[in-house]
Amino acid sequence: MSTNDRRRFMTKVGALTGALLAVSMVSGMGSAFAEDFPTAKVNTTKLAVTDKTVKVGILHSATGTMAISETGSIQAEKLAIAQINEMGGVLGRKIEIIQEDGASDWPTFAEKSKKLLENDKVAAVFGCWTSASRKAALPVFEKDNGLLFYPTFYEGLEQSKNVFYTGQEATQQILAGLDWIAKEKKAKTFYLIGSDYIWPRTSMKIARKHIEQHLGGKVVGEEYIALGDTQFGSVINKIKLKKPDVIYAAVVGGSNVAWFKQLNAAGLNSSKQTMLTISVTEDEVLGIGGENLAGFYSAMKYFQSLKNPNNEKFVADFKKMWGPKAVIGDVTQAAYLGPWLWKAAVERAGSFDVDKAVVALPGYELKTAPEGYVKVDPNHHLWSKLRIGKWRADGQADVVYESELIKPDPFPKGYQ
């Protein structure tokens, strides 16, 4: 080991000890700790880092159609950041939030990303929700070498140096769920229905391959509904004619509510029809109404009702900050992981520099995650479990199945 190497090694050890210390430290002592990490050293790329603070961005839609879904993510990220600050911040620096509104408009996401990265020089951004908004912002992050933590479960087929994906990619959400329903419900025939855009279409493609090639089942119908469409009469009649064992659904937004309401009104409730959906979380239940969902299944990695100490604390903290009526869905939990993972990355690297933080994160295990345990894979996605929840009329789900930890596989062979 040359002197140079040793020095680098010692810095790393220092960083790690520092990180451990930071965890045990209370606020107020943070500034003393920051002196161990002189700004000139932890920030060689002119990010907005001072001796006392570090700026990060939150970029979600607070207005427009997507505000319904993205509000939960904003709340979770703010909660995580508040908690990190209470513990003394990151490398002794308090996190300051610059929040921008993507306004449910994809070009706006790109513009605001540019503003956050080039004008505000934020060290990391927690944001984007729909794939369209991420695809719009991605080139900006790659050009300006920013760091994005993206919370939503999505279709996969993407991997970027500048992005960490804290939600599930498609195979993590689909395969284990289909295996379960095929085994548990002896399902042979499936009816696939989704909204008409990239995520449901990619997901259904994977689902169809899995059903036909691995489960020996049959897809008796595949259907896509225009976004925002609220008339399901004809589709429901087709389903009645085909009588599938399972409806596999990925309908989103306003259509989702109409879909469940009309399904029930047409007599297809859970006593007559099995349905597994990959697009209903606690957030959606608010709009759909628990009574329309009771008995149907969702495949997610997180449910608010999960019983483990991490989650009980998380739910309590979330309600304390955002009110007792707040509900927490799958993506909200994934968004909560973002700031914690970023903190871990920076502390493992001993630096806010994106290049250093990015290589430091893979392999990291977050044991305090509300979903239980996650591990960062070298492909920038998380190892996570899949859970099947059975909805109750009160809008919460009973977890009826939990898989092993599943390795993320954003480019699944044989499924494309």
Place this chain on the structure above:
Amino acid sequence: MFGYSMAEIGNIMVMQGFAGLSMFSVLLLMALGLAIIFGQMGVINMAHGEFMTIGAYTTVMLSKLAVAYGFVNYYFIFAIIVAFVLAFAIGYLVEFTLIRHLYKRPLDTLLATWGLSLVMQQIFRSSFGAKEVSAELPEWLLGSFQPTPDIDIPINGVFVMGLAAVVTFGVFLFMFRSQWGLRVRATVQNRVMAGAVGINTKKVDRVTFALGCGIAGVAGAAFTTIASTGPTTGTLYIVDSFMVVVFGGAASLFGTIASAFGIAQAQSILQFFMTSSMGKVATLLTIVGILMMRPEGLFASKVRK
């Protein structure tokens, strides 16, 4: 036939026929208010969807009250009336403060009402939250009616259908059997002449606009039985509303009904035989084709311009 028994096919045809009628009544309810505002007055009201949202939120709020005070079974009829009154009142106000200054500038009306719709959406978001909410529905509106064990007729669909019939009948009485209707039609046909024979055309405008908004409010209340309510719910309906009115021939109320019926049946049948999105595409293409041949819509009015 195709591996299904005749009984099965018969059942599906009954339910499919009902699905088409149900879609017809939804489209009709959406479009009636706009047919009055756009068709009769020529005002392009981009905020029409937001007046539906007013009706929907009224219902949701009243349902909360109803749950708290235990009159869930009766509130819905009441909610429809309140939705109408509220949307009517706000429409009246909007006409007075905004629309009446823009009658001679139709394109500016488009911009102004679009701005208004954005403002209203943000007001909804700030006051009711960004998340979608649902009204607590009375028992008698839930579930399905089963004439035979294999046929399910959704009760909310029957309800919307009945409401559409009542509202349409009401609009016809108002437009063609009342003094007010006479004045409205006179103003539409020849504003100057109507003024000359002593009709207060400004007042007629205001009431007509408010009436259109009120009907939108009723539609919004009815749609809480089918879908949820959020700040941007109105944007889901506005395109379909305009499509029905334009396709029917802007100035003709009968055209609006015929067009709603045609579009609904075409869409529901095509969606049964094709996939849902392809069915919609085919319907839209047909409409575009017909409009190219008949730019005035199905029922062109013979108004002297």
